[in-house]
Amino acid sequence: MGYPHPSHPRETPVLSKYFGDPEARTLAGWRARGGYEALEKALATDPVEIQNIVKESGLRGRGGAGFPTGMKWSFMKPDGKTHYLCCNADESEPGTFKDREIMRWTPHGLVEGVALGAHAIYAETAYIYIRGEFTEPYARVCAAVEEAYAAGILGANAMGSGKRVDVHVHRGAGAYICGEETALMNSLEGRRGNPRIKPPFPAVAGLFGKPTTINNVETLTAVPYIVKNGAEWYKQFGRADNPKSIGTKLFSVCGNISRPGNYEVALGFPFKEFLYDLCGGPLPGREIKAVIPGGSSVPILTREEAESALMDYEGMVAVGTMMGSGGVIVFDDRQDMVRQIARLTRFYAHESCAQCSQCREGTAWTTRIMERIRDGQGTAEDLDTLLSIADNMSGKTICVLSDSCATPVVSGLKKFRHEFEAKIAANRSQVTVPGALRAS
Ligand code: NAD
Structure with a gap:
């Protein structure tokens, strides 16, 4: 995997400041850049005080849900x-x-955030659960953990504080x-990775039945900066008229865009300027047709909606979607939206754990119908059937x-119905079969 693109002048690089700087990966390099100063300070501070600093900063979960971290x-x-x-x-x-790049370039930043977070929640043991396919990030994080143990940053007497952090x-x-x-x-406990019913939330009964906090990589990596520089410093990032979305956020950009990659901006950044200025807009001669702004699980935006949005939790809700994980997927005017959506539904059908029947059956049937519409075999009833299945799949699992x-x-x-209808209209072998679901 290669080097990231150079930072754009309109970015606000906090977490991404050392992306592309190989020296920042080592313990010596990280310390030379001020690393582990926040952990040392935190280990000498009462956990409640750390919780209050993070609460005051307004940091919210960067994995996608946006739950207030301090709370x-x-x-x-x-x-x-x-x-x-x-x-x-x-x-x-x-x-x-984005988390992949944090782990590749600043693994000690993550280890520091994890150790700090453990102290702040009265934990002596922390786990970093890393995606299996993340070969290089895994090696980088393991190397950082090893270095941190060897230097006494982790272990029975973390940074000489008398506190254990493993x-x-x-x-x-x-x-x-x-x-x-x-x-x-469940996976960490050695069981099949099936979701559990909430409540109880992990804070009450989590890993091995014990009170547990789960935070995303980006969230934990932001904390040392907040502890070191203070909540007031962090609050400068964001739009003045929205105190609910504070800080910087990494957005990953892919699809039909001139300059894909990760960009860190202050929350509230105008999405239009982000797409056209930072990311260079669509490829030459093309137009943006649609954007999914927060990973594939959030509603799709038309170009007009995207261009009017602000990039924060509330700004995205205002245009009917969510900021989610910050994964921006761009589709240009060449893209067949039926085909693109069918690809997504196949992904979810493949990844369903199959515990809940609404999900097991719903993702499979949705994919079957989406793919037959894509292949010119859809019928007019399929659209109502898709919406009916979607209704049965939402909020029930x-x-x-x-x-x-x-x-x-x-x-x-809702937004590209004409593309679905055009494919159905082109199906000359169309027959109407009564009933909700017809075999393909
Ligand atoms: P959620 O809203 O159920 O929970 C968010 C967090 O807050 C959890 O840690 C939960 O335990 C905690 N929480 C919520 N209510 C609580 C309460 N009353 N008491 C104690 N703790 C409470 O969301 P979720 O299901 O954890 O996450 C969904 C999001 O994940 C989606 O919005 C999506 O954007 C995102 N996502 C991200 C990725 C990724 O790769 N980053 C992948 C899939 C989904």
Whole structure:
């Protein structure tokens, strides 16, 4: 894997400042750049104080859900029980590849955030659950953990603080569902990676039944900067009229775009300027047709909607979608949206753990129907059938994989219905079969 693109002048590089700098990967290099100063400070500070700094900073979960990090940490009390911190490094959302770059270039930044987070939630043991396919990031993170142990940063007397912080790196086996936090815990325990019913939330009964906090790579890596520079410093990043979205965010950009890659911007950045200025706009002679702004699980935007949006949690909700993981997928005017959405539904059907019937059956039937429409074999009833299945798949299952499959179908049908209808109209062998589901 290669070097990242040079930082654009309009980016706000905090977490990405050392992307492309191989020296930052080593312990000596990380320390020379101010690394581990925040951990040292934190280990000498009461966990409640750390929780309050993070609360005050406004940091929200960067894995996709945007849950306030300080609040999540404050669920963990000094109750004398064993606590665990899990770092979710299973980044598998289509279009999302930012955590991968954090681990490739600044693995010590992650280790520092993990150790700091463990201290802040009264945990002595933390796990980094890393996606199985992440070969290079896995090697980089393991090397950083080893170096940190050898230097006494981790272990029984972390940085001479008298506190124990152990970090274990666990490699997944390539299942998307294991990025869902409760499936991740089952997988860590050596079970099949099936999601668990919530509540109880992990904060009450998590890994091995103990109170557990699960945070994404980007979230944990941001924390040392906040502890070192203060909540007020972090609050400068964001738009003045939206105190709910604070900080910088890494966005991964892929698809039909001139300059794909990872970009770090202050939340609230105008999406139009992001797409056309930072990312160079569409390829020569093409036009953007649609954008999925937050990984494949969030509603698709038309070009006009995307161009009017602001890149933060509320800005994306305002145009009917979500910021999610920050994986921006761009489609230009050549793209067949039926084919693109069918690809996504096949992904979800493949990755369903099959525990819930709405998901097992819903993702499979949705894919079957999407693919027959794609192949010119669809009928007019198929569109209502898709919407009916989507309704039965949403809000009714243990986790949100099922909803995630339904989302691009529903938003795609709403915004690009004419493309579905054109394919159906071209099906000359069309016969009307009564009943909701017809065999393909
Ligand atoms: P969620 O809203 O259920 O939970 C978010 C976090 O807050 C969890 O850690 C949960 O335990 C905690 N939480 C929520 N309510 C709580 C409460 N009342 N008490 C205690 N803790 C509480 O969301 P989720 O299912 O964890 O995540 C869904 C998101 O994941 C989607 O929006 C999607 O964007 C994202 N996602 C990301 C990737 C990726 O690769 N980064 C992959 C798939 C999905």
